[in-house]
Amino acid sequence: MRNFYVSHNKIFSDRILISGEEKHHIVNVLRLKPDEHVKIFDGQGNEYLARLKHFNSDNVVAEILEHRQISPPKPYVTLLQGLPKFDKFDQIVQKTTELSVSEIVPVLCQRSVPRLNRDVSLKRVSRWQRIANEASKQCGRIYFPKVKEITEFNECLTSLNFDLSLILWEEEQKLGLKSILRQNAPAERVGLFVGPEGGFSSDEVDIATAAGAIPVTLGSNILRTETAAIVGVALILYELGGLGSV
CATH class of the missing domain: 3.40.1280.10 (SPOUT methyltransferase, trefoil knot domain)
Structure with missing residues (x-):
């Protein structure tokens, strides 16, 4: 399953807006399609299982299926x-x-x-x-x-x-x-x-x-x-x- 980084301010309770380089990678490089599953992380310990839903000129919209908060690593x-x-x-x-x-x-x-x-x-x-x-x-x-x-x-x-x-x-x-x-x-x-x-x-x-x-x-x-x-x-x-x- 593909992993993508999305800033926490683009992550909402039920959906994630994927833009910029990550959107380009999804659409033009990997050529992923609606309904495919991806993993999203925000760099702050949150990991999401999401389903790609809509593609538009600004964003790829993904539906959140699962969310887990991972404890910070030690040391x-x-x-x-x-x-x-x-x-x-x-x-x-x-x-x-x-x-x-x-x-x-x-x-x-x-x-x-x-x-x-x-x-x-x-x-x-x-x-x-x-x-x-x-x-x-x-x-x-x-x-x-x-x-x-x-x-x-x-x-x-x-x-x-x-x-x-x-x-x-x-x-x-x-x-x-x-x-x-x-x-x-x-x-x-x-x-x-x-x-x-x-x-x-x-x-x-x-x-x-x-x-x-x-x-x-x-x-x-x-x-x-x-x-x-x-x-x-x-x-x-x-x-x-x-x-x-x-």
Whole structure:
């Protein structure tokens, strides 16, 4: 059965209005017909079994047959990613979404190269949210991750509302990510700070540690920021049960 994403504001008590790219895919690519059954999800945990009913110039109208609300996945992982060059951030959003990251916060750090005005920042965040949505649809995620506004590093530290806050640092010699995760299982909300190109400064690590974050290493190899983000998120989800389990 085919799956389609529809924004929650197009879903009503008895029907769903399918428009835009999803309508094009139904009508022109798959050439589905009235009375065929499809699955619809809204990216917020709602899944619908629906029957295609009417086709018009604006929408495909589908009748809701069944609805179920799916519980949010655990653990809830927030990636606080030091802002790198934009093509790298695109990749980070796409790949960590495929892994089931729950939230992505672009973070301005001391070594972040891009410095943007507010209008450009909002356009970038909108683009990254679209990338996250497309990646979610591709891999069949029921809950789509939220890409937050670009935030200053110090501001991120004012409210670390996590069971476990971690900061990847290549100079950490004692604490590995795997051992910290196993010591703190089952943490349900985890925040992971990953630096931009060049990593975090020692001052940033000190400030984060004072705020409650734990510096950890991924091992002896120094990874690119996009690699570190993907590996870090994957390890957290694997160790805490969100990846590799059924």
